[in-house]
Amino acid sequence: MRKGIITLIIATLTSAAINAQESLPDAQSSAPIKTQYMKGFPPPPEKRLSAADGSFFKFPALRYSVVHMREFMPTVNVPRGNSHPPCDFRRAIDENIDTLTFRPTGATEPVTWAQSLALNYTDGMLILHRGTIVYEKYFGELTPESVHALMSVTKSFTGILASVLVAEGKLDTTKLVGEYIPQLARSGFGDATVREIMDMTTAIKYSEDYNDPNADVWKFSAAGNAMITHPEGTPQGFYDYLPTVVKEGEHGNIFGYRTANAEVLGWLVATVSGKSVATLLDELIWSKMGMEQDAYYQIDALGTPFAGGGLNASLRDLARVGEMMRRGGLWQGQQIIPRKAIEDILKGGSKEAFAASIYGKRLKGWSYRNMWWITENENGAYMARGVHGQAIYIDPAAQMVIVRLASSPHSSNLELDATSLPAYEAVSRYLLQK
Amino acid sequence: MRKGIITLIIATLTSAAINAQESLPDAQSSAPIKTQYMKGFPPPPEKRLSAADGSFFKFPALRYSVVHMREFMPTVNVPRGNSHPPCDFRRAIDENIDTLTFRPTGATEPVTWAQSLALNYTDGMLILHRGTIVYEKYFGELTPESVHALMSVTKSFTGILASVLVAEGKLDTTKLVGEYIPQLARSGFGDATVREIMDMTTAIKYSEDYNDPNADVWKFSAAGNAMITHPEGTPQGFYDYLPTVVKEGEHGNIFGYRTANAEVLGWLVATVSGKSVATLLDELIWSKMGMEQDAYYQIDALGTPFAGGGLNASLRDLARVGEMMRRGGLWQGQQIIPRKAIEDILKGGSKEAFAASIYGKRLKGWSYRNMWWITENENGAYMARGVHGQAIYIDPAAQMVIVRLASSPHSSNLELDATSLPAYEAVSRYLLQK
Numbered sequence: 058m059r060k061g062i063i064t065l066i067i068a069t070l071t072s073a074a075i076n077a078q079e080s081l082p083d084a085q086s087s088a089p090i091k092t093q094y095m096k097g098f099p100p101p102p103e104k105r106l107s108a109a110d111g112s113f114f115k116f117p118a119l120r121y122s123v124v125h126m127r128e129f130m131p132t133v134n135v136p137r138g139n140s141h142p143p144c145d146f147r148r149a150i151d152e153n154i155d156t157l158t159f160r161p162t163g164a165t166e167p168v169t170w171a172q173s174l175a176l177n178y179t180d181g182m183l184i185l186h187r188g189t190i191v192y193e194k195y196f197g198e199l200t201p202e203s204v205h206a207l208m209s210v211t212k213s214f215t216g217i218l219a220s221v222l223v224a225e226g227k228l229d230t231t232k233l234v235g236e237y238i239p240q241l242a243r244s245g246f247g248d249a250t251v252r253e254i255m256d257m258t259t260a261i262k263y264s265e266d267y268n269d270p271n272a273d274v275w276k277f278s279a280a281g282n283a284m285i286t287h288p289e290g291t292p293q294g295f296y297d298y299l300p301t302v303v304k305e306g307e308h309g310n311i312f313g314y315r316t317a318n319a320e321v322l323g324w325l326v327a328t329v330s331g332k333s334v335a336t337l338l339d340e341l342i343w344s345k346m347g348m349e350q351d352a353y354y355q356i357d358a359l360g361t362p363f364a365g366g367g368l369n370a371s372l373r374d375l376a377r378v379g380e381m382m383r384r385g386g387l388w389q390g391q392q393i394i395p396r397k398a399i400e401d402i403l404k405g406g407s408k409e410a411f412a413a414s415i416y417g418k419r420l421k422g423w424s425y426r427n428m429w430w431i432t433e434n435e436n437g438a439y440m441a442r443g444v445h446g447q448a449i450y451i452d453p454a455a456q457m458v459i460v461r462l463a464s465s466p467h468s469s470n471l472e473l474d475a476t477s478l479p480a481y482e483a484v485s486r487y488l489l490q491k
Numbered sequence: 492m493r494k495g496i497i498t499l500i501i502a503t504l505t506s507a508a509i510n511a512q513e514s515l516p517d518a519q520s521s522a523p524i525k526t527q528y529m530k531g532f533p534p535p536p537e538k539r540l541s542a543a544d545g546s547f548f549k550f551p552a553l554r555y556s557v558v559h560m561r562e563f564m565p566t567v568n569v570p571r572g573n574s575h576p577p578c579d580f581r582r583a584i585d586e587n588i589d590t591l592t593f594r595p596t597g598a599t600e601p602v603t604w605a606q607s608l609a610l611n612y613t614d615g616m617l618i619l620h621r622g623t624i625v626y627e628k629y630f631g632e633l634t635p636e637s638v639h640a641l642m643s644v645t646k647s648f649t650g651i652l653a654s655v656l657v658a659e660g661k662l663d664t665t666k667l668v669g670e671y672i673p674q675l676a677r678s679g680f681g682d683a684t685v686r687e688i689m690d691m692t693t694a695i696k697y698s699e700d701y702n703d704p705n706a707d708v709w710k711f712s713a714a715g716n717a718m719i720t721h722p723e724g725t726p727q728g729f730y731d732y733l734p735t736v737v738k739e740g741e742h743g744n745i746f747g748y749r750t751a752n753a754e755v756l757g758w759l760v761a762t763v764s765g766k767s768v769a770t771l772l773d774e775l776i777w778s779k780m781g782m783e784q785d786a787y788y789q790i791d792a793l794g795t796p797f798a799g800g801g802l803n804a805s806l807r808d809l810a811r812v813g814e815m816m817r818r819g820g821l822w823q824g825q826q827i828i829p830r831k832a833i834e835d836i837l838k839g840g841s842k843e844a845f846a847a848s849i850y851g852k853r854l855k856g857w858s859y860r861n862m863w864w865i866t867e868n869e870n871g872a873y874m875a876r877g878v879h880g881q882a883i884y885i886d887p888a889a890q891m892v893i894v895r896l897a898s899s900p901h902s903s904n905l906e907l908d909a910t911s912l913p914a915y916e917a918v919s920r921y922l923l924q925k
Contacts, residue, residue: 098761099730099793107792109720128565128794136636139783142576202570286543286720296533327532349573351785358541359533360562 081466084175087117089198094121095128108284116466119445123180123206123464124198126369127353131283133335133362135352137374138344144389146373151191154184159483162475173480177446177473180205181372181462186455186488188380193372197464204350204369205462208443211354211368212319216428217382218326218337219255220398228329230255234321237328240296245304246321253308254325255427256406257318260306265315267444267468273302277317281357294359295320312406312414312425316365319428323364335362346381346388348374366443372460379449379458403439405431419471436485444468448477455485515900518609521551523632528555529562542718550900553879557614557640557898558632560789560803565717567769567796569786571808572778578823580807585625588618593917596909607914611880611907614639615806615896620889620922622814627806631898638784638803639896642877645788645802646753650862651816652760652771653689654832662763664689668755671762674730679738680755687742688759689861690840691752694740699749701878701902707736711751715791728793729754746840746848746859750799753862757798769796780815780822782808800877806894813883813892837873839865853905870919878902882911889919 085091094104106113106122108129113122122129137143155171174182180199184192199205207214222228230252235242237251245261246254253259264272279285280298292298302317323334330337335354343352352374355367362368381388385396406426411417424431430440436454441447446463448470459481465473519525528538540547540556542563547556556563571577589605608616614633618626633639641648656662664686669676671685679695680688687693698706713719714732726732736751757768764771769788777786786808789801796802815822819830840860845851858865864874870888875881880897882904893915899907 095794098758098767099728099795105793125567127561128567128790130565131562132566133559133562136784139577139636143573202573284718293539294533324532333532350570356562359539360529361533 082117084178084196087120087178087466088196089121089124092117092121094118095125108282116464120178120180120197120464123445123462124203126206126355129284131356131358132353132369133333133356133360135335135339135343135354135368135370137348137351138339142347143349144347144377146185146376147189148193149189149191150193151186154192154484154487157483157487159479161479164475168476170480170483173476176476177461177463178465179446179461179463181460183372183376183460184484185376185380185458186491188384188456190376191488195372199372199462201371201373202350204352204371206443206447207368207370207375207462208366208445208447209316209319210375210441210443210447210449211364211366212316212322212428213441213449214338214368214378215319215323215326215334215364216255216402217394217398218330218334218341219251219322220401220427221341221394222326222329223251223401224395224398228325234325237325238321240300241321241324244300245302246299246317248304249308251325254318254322256410256425257312257314257428258309258407258410259313259315259318260304260308260310261313261315261317262303262305263315263317274316277320281361281363283356283358287358294357295361295363296324296359299324310410310413312410312416314414314416314425319365320363322428323362326364333360333362334364338368342378342381342393343374345391345393346374346377348377350374372462375449375460375462376458379451379460383451383453383456383458402427402429403431403437405433408433416471419474438481438485442470444470446470446473446477450481452481452485455488457485457488459484516551518612518630521554521612521900522630523555523558526551526555528552529559542716550898554612554614554631554898557879557896558637560640561787563718565790565792566787566803567767567790567794569769569773569777569788569802571782571785572773576781577783578781578811580619580810581623582627583623583625584627585620588626588918588921591917591921593913595913598909602910604914604917607910610910611895611897612899613880613895613897615894617806617810617894618918619810619814619892620925622818622890624810625922629806633806633896635805635807636784638786638805640877640881641802641804641809641896642800642879642881643750643753644809644875644877644881644883645798645800646750646756646862647875647883648772648802648812649753649757649760649768649798650689650836651828651832652764652768652775653685653756654835654861655775655828656760656763657685657835658829658832662759668759671759672755674734675755675758678734679736680733680751682738683742685759688752688756690844690859691746691748691862692744692841692844693742693747693749693752694738694744695747695749695751696737696739697749697751708750711754715795715797717790717792721792728791729795729797730758730793733758744844744847746844746850748848748850748859753799754797756862757796760798767794767796768798772802776812776815776827777808779825779827780808780811782811784808806896809883809894809896810892813885813894817885817887817890817892836861836863837865837871839867842867850905853908872915872919876904878904880904880907880911884915886915886919889922891919891922893918 157170158167180197235247249259265274280292281295350371352370354362386394406424411424432438438452441449446465448461450459591604592601614631669681683693699708714726715729784805786804788796820828840858866872872886875883880899882895884893
């Protein structure tokens with residue numbers, strides 16, 4: 058299926074054609090205002106969605122749900138705090154960006170930036186140039202005041218927290234997971250180093266193919282689903298599931314993108330700091346940056362924030378984090394997180410380990426470090442990436458931060474990269490000349 | 492049991508004695524920092540709480556849960572909005588209040604205001620005098636930045652929304668429920684007037700004795716519990732349950748305090764306005780008053796906000812609402828809700844209907860109007876009241892607003908009134924002389 062879609066993108070590259078061949082409604086006709094899910098008092102049976110039966114996250118329902126996650130499950134707040142008033146961005150909207158053209162990967166015909174947003178079912182797009190908002194648009198269910206599911210962009214936040222603990226000397230990347238978390242000592246993670254967890258080079262028996270209904274990621278996901286009944290003797294939450302994962306192969310050699318690693322990292326963060334990732338994210342970042350909105354995490358039945366994919370935040374607040382990263386941890390004159398923590402991310406991971414993975418063929422020359430995707434391009438760009446189209450793209454050379462929130466029918470970003478990565482590069486080139 | 496507790500209070504009036512006789516830990520030893528519920532990564536099995544099995548709301552666990560409701564169930568946000576910065580109160584803390592003494596109802600010995608707070612397992616207490624904070628304290632799990640479950644204080648918010656719609660001519664109090672909500676036409680509510688719903692004088696077969704495990708309120712509560720599986724053919728949410736309620740007697744004669752009425756009122760509000768109580772509360776009040784915190788509602792599996800008991804808000808934001816009510820809908824020069832809506836509440840309800848109820852013997856001379864409790868005392872005081880000790884007490888003569896949030900082991904306020912109503916009156920007398 059993945060290959061089919063890529064071929065399709067290469068062949069046609071128009072939203073209409075994709076939808077005709079896949080029978081998928083396009084961005085406009087799949088918008089929540091059209092589909093009317095969960096509307097009415099009460100909603101009619103055919104418009105009801107639930108996390109217990111998974112209906113809430115099937116396309117096109119997910120176009121509604123990504124902005125209403127807390128209405129489907131328990132969540133824990135990440136308050137913006139009251140100590141700082143929300144800080145405004147400078148704004149200088151650049152209308153030219155919509156008309157920038159680029160050639161999607163493998164395509165023969167160019168598309169405009171504006172067209173690419175619909176192709177990717179974008180809900181929100183914000184571009185910062187030197188800290189000033191030059192582009193900001195909302196589609197679908199998203200508004201400036203609402204928060205959106207970040208999916209695996211969450212991992213990069215867990216990576217930031219871990220990087221801070223490493224920079225502060227509280228988390229030792231050379232130690233073994235089993236030394237920090239006794240419950241994991243005999244699992245496949247037990248003899249992995251913290252570094253191998255952070256860079257996802259563990260060798261575990263765990264499939265994360267979202268197109269395979271029997272993949273381990275679904276068992277992991279079920280364990281963390283607070284909305285289903287967990288029979289006795291089965292995992293009641295993430296931390297009951299992780300100890301059941303076994304080893305397969307040798308750690309450290311191949312980049313293996315698996316959410317379970319991010320969950321182990323969240324557990325390490327909690328163990329070392331004595332605070333959940335939600336509490337620590339709040340203390341270190343959310344309450345200190347003049348955020349506009351509270352953020353929140355989806356939690357499991359044991360109250361554990363989903364460190365691998367459960368964060369929800371607003372478009373502008375994500376841009377604030379991206380900009381703080383770009384500036385080496387500085388935000389409005391204050392050092393939010395240690396420069397060392399960000400410098401460690403920018404070092405990048407093993408290109409060999411990445412090249413040996415299934416991602417290596419598509420994201421050539423990239424690496425992965427501290428739960429961030431490092432493009433290793435000449436601009437030094439790096440990314441946080443989440444399924445269904447979530448992205449924070451930081452381009453130091455172009456002094457640019459792009460945040461995209463989306464609800465594409467395609468889960469894998471590999472399916473969306475053709476119309477997004479070249480788009481980011483096009484804006485980067487444009488801004489570099491400005 | 493209720494009588495026993497009252498006798499006890501009369502006899503001894505010390506927290507220690509109450510607890511010795513009832514084997515209940517006192518306020519200090521039942522505090523979450525002592526009980527350690529949901530602490531740990533993951534919490535040990537004996538410290539885990541859940542809404543599916545009801546453990547989260549058993550004393551002393553509820554002392555933790557009242558400040559963490561969203562972590563146990565789906566919720567919908569009531570955003571404070573970004574248009575107004577949080578508005579500060581003037582502060583002039585009056586240390587004398589702690590030493591004010593009063594004689595609890597039926598008691599021979601006086602207690603101090605400060606002592607009464609522990610007796611009632613108070614989590615937060617705020618007193619406004621002429622709009623200035625003269626008292627503000629936090630105990631247990633509550634902080635100025637966190638929100639607390641309001642229980643039936645929620646009903647009074649639903650009452651405000653309905654009063655506004657009535658004042659605007661959108662909701663006709665003389666019309667029958669069945670005319671607005673066809674699904675309820677053949678239920679016990681069908682031939683009740685909107686007025687009878689607002690004043691809870693419907694005659695329905697529905698018991699709300701929280702001490703009776705077979706009471707209808709628990710069936711109602713189960714229908715609205717998003718965390719349990721609802722077998723096919725059983726109510727999937729509040730609006731599936733309400734049509735099953737049947738009539739018993741004649742409407743209009745006796746005050747019958749039943750949460751189901753508030754849920755019908757919420758349904759009426761949604762039907763007439765086209766907005767859920769959460770959305771309408773946000774539009775009319777929450778986004779317009781410079782609130783400090785987002786509020787939220789617990790919702791059922793169909794996304795319906797629990798209009799009878801699901802609101803959560805911060806202590807100070809509740810004080811803002813109380814002060815706005817006291818000033819006839821005015822807040823910082825802006826008319827937030829029509830003066831007419833508040834005047835209608837202040838008219839009070841039928842004293843005869845109230846006297847004929849089980850509340851009549853204890854709250855002598857009171858009435859109930861638009862989901863507010865009217866003391867009918869010489870100061871014109873009126874209240875919002877919620878189980879386990881929640882209260883907003885507005886005393887127009889004393890220019891005083893008291894907000895109390897609590898997590899008492901005793902659900903019924905009748906069990907808590909002995910140490911709270913005379914306390915409020917003592918502060919009122921003190922402030923009147925100031």
